[in-house]
Amino acid sequence: MTLTREAIVEHLKNIVGKERVITDEQVLKENSHDRYKKFETIFGVYSTPIPAAVVKLADTNQVSDVLKFLNENKINSVAKTGGTATEGGLETIVENSVVLDGSQMNQIIKIDETNMLATAQCGVNLGELEDRLREQGFTTGHSPQSKPLAHMGGLVATRSIGQFSTLYGAIEDMVIGLEAVFPNGEITRIKNVPRRSCGPDIRHVIIGNEGALCYITEVTVKIYRYFPENNEFLAWALDDMSLGFEVLREVMVEGYRPSVARLYDAEDGVQHSFDQFAPDKCVLMFMAEGNEHMARATAQGIAEIVEKHEECRKIDSRLIENWFNHLNWGPEKIAEERELIRKNFHIGFTTEVSGNWDCINTIYENAIKRIREEYPHIEDLTMLGGHSSHSYQTGTNLYFVYDYDVKDCKPEEEINKYHIALNALIVEETLKAGGSMVHHHGIGKYRTSWTKQEHGSAYYILKGLKDQFDPNGIMNTGTIYPVE
Amino acid sequence: MKAAIVLSFDITSLQQQVHEINVMLNNMGTRFSSVELWLFYHDQQPEFLPEISCPLSDIKLIKVEYAHSPESYLYSLVYLMGQYPMDLLMFSSDGLGEELATRLAYRLNGSSVLKVEDCSLTSARLEIIKPVYGNNLTARFVLESSPYCLSVAKQPCRPVNMIPCELLKMETITLDQTQPWWVKESLTILDQPKTGLADADLVLVVGQGANNKETVDVLQGIANTIGAEFGASRPVVMNAWADMNRLIGASGLIISPKLCIAAGVSGTGVFSVGIKSSEFIVAINIDSKARIFQIADVGIVGDLATVLLELEKVILVEKDKKDSSHGCIEDTTQ
């Protein structure tokens, strides 16, 4: 028998105390969505079902008690910390869902300089952790644009990646140990060891689960020495993306690991004011970081490779440095964005994918071509471009960026007319060419129709995890796993 | 050097404008050979005058028929300069003062400059200092041609007193003025009333870090509770999250409260000039590197809404304690 909304709220109050159960209507509305639906929510339209309650969790035991209750009563839960998700992962699509907010579990538990480890609860803001570490000469190396706002729980749940990943790796390379709670209330702790061969690496069941398998309560990441004084920026302007990908590949394959390696096309470059110094050109940029010898050797080595290509024209590195230092999402940038959207019915989104070196340019060209030729509302677009920002030995990612005027449609229709439609074209071309449909934002709820195609026969393994850990289907329904 | 101060009696901020002129006069320290006041009025002839800090050799009252037309003032000023040539004219810091200073200097081939913070006369050279580069720097200039027409910089609010007119020193000048033929219709609507920001002891100023109108409304409520006046930075006002009469900064109000809490404000040059004369500044911002911390006495790195809600609670508790302890004292005396 399904519990009523009121009954759910009562039960939750009994478990965690009434001051921890929020039922204020505006708060519930804000917690029904994430940045995927930013357009309609800015206009006060909340088309997703409103959750029954937001629970502000105090500690791991409370997480366990609440999950047990939800599991017994088959009530959908959505795990949330910083709320910067962009793919619908935080949408409460099932009636009377409960949002499990871990943002008050915000203690930095320990910074261990000998073992180079930092342990933080799921509600610790990454920016705060990073500031604290930097005071002591360390860094996590993790710097997504959402750093000022994102929390550790969400960053691990989405397999996030930061701006310096080409050197430091992505979150899965940084996580050493974890604590997570499963739907049946089981509290599991994975200890901090440098490496082991004791069965498969079970951290990977938790990292990237997007709240569909368990609730992350604590994270331990490795930390690095921080040498910002050795940072060196390098940038070049060039004519086309295919050359850019080629040069990027050469740098990576040669073994260099700059912390930043990016390639912007001319259209995407305009929104960053790159056209002020490289009009109609692609921009290829790197930042070398690390101890003095390594940073210098990296910078020199990269310059040698790039300058072999005559088509690359050097850009004053101060321009890139100044731009880079102002890139993060503060609350001010987000607020500015909201007002522009509200006033002008104008909005922008991204779809980011990945591919091996041999298909990435194909993905880029085909996706853009398809949008230009087939998307019925191309006239409404004010920007369509892309950039690569995370490179590997074997390939790179690709961020498609698109802005448009929302014309002749209600706020809640925007998503189908524009966002989902554009997303679909890009995903299709990416999968066709053999790439992956999501590089680091997580599948969320809007690419689940391609989850099986993405994983192919390996979907069997992914599905097995869901069957084992969430047989009652209470963990963030609609995320990763398509609703059958 | 002969100087005249040019003001309009009917401006609501007249007493503050005179304070700003007094600041300039006091900074200059130089004695002019004489200083006159040229005071425009529209309706009633003034019976009280704002207290100017230097002795005035003469006060000329000039009736202006078309109060919203700068041409009327300019026409009169050109006439006055013809009859009573001055070397230096000092204008108010408001839009009218700036327009008159600029346009009059042009008509008389003199040098004009606006937002003058400091002015000095050294061996027959007139030097001024004014803000440049978005209030991030100041520049010192020598003005080349007299008459020098200066519009003074805005200052924190310290309006001067009004004193009765010394009738003997005053003369009234009435000139025939042509109606501005280009104005077909004219209507004045009273704008938002002045807030208490200019002379409040405690001010809460909120910036774009507040995120949205709903939060700004909450913060305005907190300001009321703790007894603070509420101000806002330009982005907040331009987003219509707060009224224009709450704008703090170079193009808004300059305030100097005993205590200023700047929350969610990044601290640009044009904003900071609005609060930097405060006695004590507390800054709250989620970004530890925000520029606002460079002018703050105390800083909190954190979410402004959360911190301010907690501060409101703390202050309310203290208020309750004080109120109830007063109650006890009353009881024992009974």
Place this chain on the structure above:
Amino acid sequence: MKIAVCFKIIADYDRLSHKDWEWDERHFVDMSFVRRVFNCFDESALETSLKLSRQLENVSDPAELTAITVDDGQGDLFLKHLMAVGYDHAVRICCNNRLDLRFNPLVISHLISRYIKQEGQKLVVLGMQGGEGDNGQTGFLVAEQLGWPCIREVIDVVMAESPDCLKVKSRIDGAILKQTIKLPMVLIMGHSLNSPYLRVPTLKQKLNAKKKQLTILSNIDLGLDNEALLNKDKTLMDLHGQKPGKSCAFLEGKTAQEQAQCLYDRYLKERLSL
């Protein structure tokens, strides 16, 4: 109706840190590594004029919009952008780039008013201040040189019933002034809540603008030789930076509650009269 909107591109000062404010022997601050933006008042002027021109689309004398800037070349991108959002003409007036025009609104206004006299616009709109000099005078001086009426602190302009007039709303002491003014006139834009930002062009509009030409004129083309561009009005002696900042005491405290309590106990209690 021919309309001219004058704008100035400035460096985004918010992206400069304290140590970047240095200058050379000519008192120039190097801001070559910072992006450029429209100054906010000019941006309102540009957007307001676009809105006005849309109103005038179907009248007997439809609007013809020209954007003008006095600039050494960095403004070209912005001029192209303006053509993409709907400006019919985009003009850059360039001068010998060794000349310091930062604090010389007199010369800037001469260049503008000569252009206007040549081209015959009936409405000139400018932002109230901007640029490195923050002079705030160019608009007034243009009005003087053209001999036209001038309205300052304009917040909105719309068409009037009569085709040779415009309805102008501006801010004056404690009030909003609504006037119907006969053309020609100079309008100086203040804080405009209606038009805080310039609109964004579509891909198609940007593509079309690429094919359009900018008009580049020099001071000589406008009848002003280099001698006439010297600043005879005032001489820059030096620049000064901000006084050294206070050292800010950051409050510890793990929670907002702790921070608020600490703030009150240590600093506010004595300063607040409750």
